[in-house]
Amino acid sequence: MSAETPRQPPRAEDADEREALPESSATSNRVDRAPGGFVVQAGAIGGDVHLTHTAPAVPAHREVPRQLPLPAASLVGRDRHLAWLDARLRLGGIALLTGTAGVGKTALAVRWAHVAAERFPDGQLYTDLHGYGPDRPRSPFEVLAGLLRALGHQRPERLRTLDERAATFRTWTAGARLLLVIDNVHSAEQVAPLLPGDPRCAVLLTSRSALRALPVDYPVATLTLPRLSEPEGTAVLAPASDPADPRVRELVRRCAGLPLALRIAGSRLARRPWIGVTGEPWALRVMDGGDGPRSGLRAVFSWSCAELPDTEAAAFRLFGVHPGPLDVAAVAAALLIPAPSAAGALEALADAHLVEETAPGRFEAHALLRDYAAELAADDRARLLRRLFSYYTAAADRADDALTPGRFRPSLPGPVPPVPDFPDPPSALRWIDRALPSLIALCAVDEPAVDGARWRLAFALRGFFYTTKRLDAWIDTHTAALAAARRAGDALAQAMTHNNLGMALVEAGRLDEAAAHYTTAEQLFADLGDDTGRAHSRLNAASVLRRRGRLHEAAGHQREALAYYRSVPLPRNTGIALRALSRTETQLDHFDEAIAHADEAVAVAVALELHLDAAQAASSLGDAHAAAGNQALAEVAHHLALHYSRLAGSSHEEATALRRLADTALAGGDRPVAISRYRAALELYRRTEAPDAVMVAQRLMALEGGSEPLLPGDDPC
Structure with a gap:
């Protein structure tokens, strides 16, 4: 009798699913x-x-990528900088926008990219390298897989080294008039492998660093984006204030000439003119000491956030907990509020410039604001994380039901939140693909309090990974899940994760590693007295033997x-x-x-x-x-x-x-x-x-x- 039989049904999916899912995948x-014979009368x-x-005729080529985020509603004081970009990148090349946090580098880059898009008929690619902020910087190895997929490469994860992926990317972009916006770069080493080899491609980089090592090897034109002048800062505030009011100069100074802070302050002024500009709330500037730009920024953030209604304030704090973009359903689930209330809160935060709607229905916060939100949410972090995991795991399970119906799924602790419906596999694939950055980031949250949730979420994504062959993400999430299961001391979770990780490694051609995982899984199942799990592991091991x-x-x-x-x-x-x-x-x-x-x-x-x-x-x-x-x-x-x-x-x-x-x-x-x-x-x-x-x-x-x-x-x- 299997050790798990009294508490959960047999795990049909843990047997070698490459026999159960489409072999052609x-x-x-x-x-x-002859990949397997099955007879029917x-x-x-x-x-x-x-x-x-x-069926209708198939287009000869994949759809041209158009990945640019939504542009900012307006830019003040940046006409000469737009002209500089136009001159440097009109015929291709590499340009770097650098400057302090919050100075508007991304807004300028995205605005110029939208204006110039027609000059690049082969597509516009966008990627955020998370070089600065609460997220870990993304590796070029990982980013190249996404760029190649966007260009139509079906199996970039089969390219096993950074050099292979970089060379393939240069091959696929050769002869193309392509625009590549690479946002939030941390170092020259992070971005160098992402550069196309054809000078007709235009590459626009943004970074807080001057990336001084990059121009040594590449022809990079660099523009340091300045803070806005006092007249320019006043113009940002003009719709909400009287430029002649002497308090405007003080407010512009407090915002340190940073468009991010000025937009937030302007939005706040439009709703409640001058409340908090004078008097006690400005004492918050000493929060982190001194009277410098960062203190002024924090004062502006505090001034805006202190006046938020409870629901909006809670939604803002959630951006300091969640490691990726948020949508209405996730906010509703994490805050235990109806979806319309969550939608209203996100829209209000966007109106206040505390978050941005970077794609329809998807909201993100600037790294500075996420840092501040994380401080505000510190006492509530564990509870909010658990709710986020509960929502995303339940939604991923629902999506997996559409992809691989009948698969065993570990039960979720606590009540299951409302999740989207997925009427067919394509809708399930679209949802997971859209949410994947957040799902991967959640699996990587290295906190003991959510170890049980981490391996469950990775487990729920296995069907998607098998179908799409996102091998990098499959291996990364399940490696993290295995570490979580080990730290939690959950032998059954370890055994099941070893099995699933072995499948990913087989797909990656790493048969020795896969065999080791299957062997470990079989031993764990044997120690548990779980004969069903042991049979699954032996069937999985047979797939390695067959390939050998x-x-x-x-x-x-x-x-x-x-x-x-x-x-x-x-x-x-x-x-x-x-x-x-x-x-x-x-x-x-x-x-x-x-x-x-x-x-x-x-x-x-x-x-x-x-x-x-x-x-x-x-x-x-x-x-x-x-x-x-x-x-x-x-x-x-x-x-x-x-x-x-x-x-x-x-x-x-x-x-x-x-x-x-x-x-x-x-x-x-x-x-x-x-x-x-x-x-x-x-x-x-x-x-x-x-x-x-x-x-x-x-x-x-x-x-x-x-x-x-x-x-x-x-x-x-």
Whole structure:
């Protein structure tokens, strides 16, 4: 009996999910010769399965990236600086805006980038390196993966070194008229690998540092952005004050000529003129000693925040706790208030210039304001963090339900907050992708009080990572989760995280490390008396053995796991093991056994009404029949896969079925049908950002160019 049985259901997903999820997701630009066979009787195909499928033509290129944040509403005193940028970057090159915190570097960079966008028809990229502020600086290795993805590279995480990613980025930007805004740079070492190699690309950097090492190797034009003069500062305040009022000069001085402080002060004045400008509230300037610019800034922040209503003040403090952007739902969940109240609070904070709406519905605070908010929230930090984890984990679980229905999920402590609905996998993928920076940052919060929440959140993201192959984020979040589980002394959490981290390392080609994680997981499960977990680990270990060509050993592990799942019984895990064993048997050319085991796997999935499992099984069945030379039966199986993928609402599985149907059409000599099916598959793969899009696009190019593409049966195993 498994140690976990009394308190939670069997963990079907912990068995090697690369056998349970679409096998094509586990490859880059190759297809295994026979990646698993699953048999279904031809009589199972209903009358609503059609033999042809067409889709609209697919655009030849990925959508041009347009990543610039929303521009500031207005800029005062920056006309000559905009002209300087225009002169330096009109034909490409590198420019650096430097200056003190809050002086408006990002606002100026984004405003110029929007004005100049039409000059860069190949796209505008934006990335924040978090060089200064409460977040850890982002590594160029991590950032390059996002930039390459934005340019259309499907598998940047497969590039395992910084040099590989930097070289690939230079290749992909060669010959392009591209604008790259790199915000909040900490050091020359952080930004150098991100620079395109083509001088026609324009790169605009912002940093508090002069990055003096950068011009040694690169032609960088540097502009130090000054504070606003007294007349310019007065102009910022003009809509809310009388420029002739002598108190304006004092207020401009207190704001140290920084647009950030002036906008906040101006907003405050517009609501309640001059309250707090004189008298006791200005004593807050001694908060951190002296009478310098930082003291003046803190006084302005204090003056504005002290007058906020309770809900707005609580929402502002949340920006000092949350490590990323906030939206209405997260604020509502953390503060236990209705969504309309959260929306009103965020809008009021934006009106007061305490936060910015950087994208529709997404709000961020300047690093200086986040530091101040963190001080205000210090006493409430642990409670707010727990609520944020609860919301994001529950939402990620809900999204994962759409991506991998039926997967085991650890229970969440406390009440579950309201979370968004995800009617289909694309909506779930979009939500996680949008929230991913925050989710990754939360997993990295190195505080013992939230260790249990950290590994649960990482666990909830595993299905997304498997689908999208965001390997860097998968490995980072699960490495952090493993450290949290160890510090918490939770052996079961450690075992499950070892299993999931092993899957990421297999995808990254780091088989030795993956094998070590599976071995550790198996030992932990054995120590817990958790036979189910131990079976999952052995099935996972078989995937490493199979990739190493140790097929007989892999089959032995799979048979052992299969025997256990039959004995418990665990029907869905039985189907997973059958598919895994069938895949290995197909590679061993044991086609009769592979077909028999796959046939049983399909029967299990159909009986349990697991449409996605049935689609995956039928697709693998087609591969097994194709490897055995049974093209007609392969086509029948792939049509069945198409049928069940549509029942499951899985665009990825539908695309996989269409791709394999295209393969069978091509093998039968029907080039027009093959092209039509490849186009339909490519449209779906691109819609879900699946890595298989690259392979399908290559086949289409070969077909439309008159040559024969590489087919699955021609690939090495």
